[in-house]
Amino acid sequence: TRGEQERLLLNSTTLYVGNLSFYTTEEQIYELFAKCGDVKRVVMGLDKYKKTPCGFCFVEYYQRADAEACMRYINGTRLDDRIIRTDWDAGFVEGRQYGRG
């Protein structure tokens, strides 16, 4: 439900990261996002058919505060020459890493 979704977002430690270059690697994402705190995991978004990176990923932190810092200081800055966007995400679920092909 909508209320449920909002509650999840308010406590989430996961961010959706968009507008990545297709060539940006998990390593680069770790390096940048760790500047806001300890990163629990990075899940790369993959093309549904080719299983290659397709411009987005999920970054999960251990702490909510670190994810908040990320929204404040990384959102809208550059990685691999592209302005990346971060958004709150309700939490990664297996399968969601596959983008539209």
Added chain:
Amino acid sequence: KRRRVSENQEIEDRLESLILRVGEKSTSSLESNLEGLSSVLEADLGSFRGKILRILTDCAMKMPEKCTIYTTLVGLLNAKNYNFGGEFVEYMVRNFKEALKGCKWNAARYSLRFLADLVNCHVISAASLLQLLDNMVDAAKEDGVPQVRKDWYVYAVLSTLPWVGRELYEKKEQALEHLLVSIEVFLGKRHKKHHAALRVWTSDTPHPQEEYLDCLWAQIRKLRQDNWAEKHIPRPYLAFDSILCEALQHNLPTILPPPHHASYQYPMPSVVFRMFDYTDCPEGPILPGAHSIERFLIEEHLHQIVEMHQLERKDCAAHLLNFPYKEKIPLDYSIVEIIFAELFHMPNPRLLEIVYGSILIELCRLQPSTMPQVLAQATEILFLRIDTMNTTCFDRFVNWFSYHLSNFQFRWSWDDWESCLQLDPEHPKPKFVREVLLKCLRLSYHQRVKDMMPESYEPLIPVKPEPQYKYTAEGAGSLPGTAAAHQLVVSIRQKCTPEEVLNVLKDLPNPSTDDDDADSRCNPLKIDVFVQTLLNLGAKSFSHSFAAISKFHYVFKILAESEEAQICILRNMFELWQTHQQMMCVLVDKMLKTQIVECSAVANWIFSKEMTGEFTKLYLWEILHLTIRKMNKHVSRLTRELADASERIRRAESDSDESDDDADGSNNNSRKGDDREKPSEEMVVRMEERLETAQADQKTLFLIIFQRFIMILSEHLVRSDTDGKDFNTHWYKWTIGRLQQVFLAHHEQVQKYSSTLETLLFTQDLDPHILDVFHQFTSLRA
């Protein structure tokens, strides 16, 4: 009745917004706005007295930059309504006292400043303010209290004087002189051992790195020489002199600083960061000199803007650029200087490092015609002075610069720095470039780094990060583990179980011992084959590596019970991944988290012989600090959990005391909204034990680290002495800098073990160079 409530609410909201916004851009003058607002407020005093008091004091504390606007407003109200003036003073005094008791040092300083400025508005008598300032300086004469407490009281008084010095000088010259003499005496007796540890540069050329109280004192002395005339603070009350001088004044009650308590935490001393003077700025307004009070006021104001808008980097940049007196100063330079001052603040910056980086990016975006040049000039200056920069700041400079470059297409005029290529590779300049390139590599990719650099920089360009897997390299056939390694690759690819891995490794002999009993504790060959093969199979990405580690966690645990074996794991990780520093950082992090290796093993590995060649590289210290932080977090978590459990027991007990006749205890609990069960005594005892163990581990970790530092540094000093060579080499400077960094970066945790360290390690017979670092550290909270 409803309607009345909402009507009142509306008026209150309107009053609040009027008060909050006074002094902002408006079509009419500030004076007429203040005059109008004071009339409105006076008319509403009857029904909204409490609310108005609250809003005004709130504004005084939360918008210290508008201090003189609000004091003028209070002055006008006092002239109209003497009783209200008195109530306001009372309210403000209470705020001040509460801030002191609550150790809210900035809030206390802002309320003191406000009270002082009320003297200028004829609300408070000069004599009673002087009495308060005297009492505060008396607090600096107490015996048996920490120096940092005395420091704060003196700092609070000194930093108030720019506002009220002139008035006190005119009305109470002698008493003011007396106050200043007391301060001078105090400052003369002060210990400043901490100064060396907090400086950004060891050198005082071109700009002295002054201790903050000494600097402020010099600025105040200069202000006194100038007859207390300063040019920065707007003073709207001057326009209302004729009204205000008619008003009756209140006397402050006697205010005594609350006595020191062991739980009080005072601000740590600091060093005033200066990187520019007027010769650095092109024509235009002149940068005030280091000892002019305007420099202090501007810096304080800019720091406050950063503090206030830290959560919104774009607003923060906009507010900084909109500084009210921007025509009178070279604003870009002042902004860049205070942002680097915060970034380089020792022991730790008050905000995340990336906050400053992201604000600088926004400043460049908002002011593209000037800001990038000023920032480039600043970088140039920092690079020029890097020889004497402390190691911690060196790291922060590397991290910021690489991050900044990655946000601006990695464009930089590297040719200008080409002369650094002639220097010893351990010299801070080439070292800086190399470390920056390594960080750029992490944020981009190898080809990009190669492409962005002039050819001459070839020797500083990192090699491509790739695993070096010896079991498929040329000549692998002669290695004792090759056959097993190949078998292991096949088995893992076929998704074998951890037990099967152990089976493959089973027959590998132990090369290091001939006794059979040592075999079970550490078999270097088994570890070698397993670790290098597994990590090489997971080499594709961090995720692959992590998955491989977690899948064969059991094998790690079986092979690496002893510390020796854990160090062996780290050594093999290094052998495979030595060109990929970031990989090594995250792998160590992962292995600590999954308890494959212990913190002490990582520390011993870092100081081991095999790592000598890596010893001055930044990443190795990144690993050490992440290891220490892991340990610190663990201790903090257990401490918190224990405190939480004890608190719950205490609450549950006082609950049942209060309601002895209430038979149903659980009902009681749920009423309090605490649905967690009350922990049993036994649980608490277990938690205490766990915490004790963790603290013992933490202490051991620090002891290991400091002992290893002492060993290598002493060895170096003795060897230099016997060889008749200068001890002060690049290696020595890096190493002593790293020792300093461990003390400062983790000072809160290390502090707990100060006396143990003093009795066990930092003893009087130690070389004074090493001992000094320890004494600088202990004087931080002295």
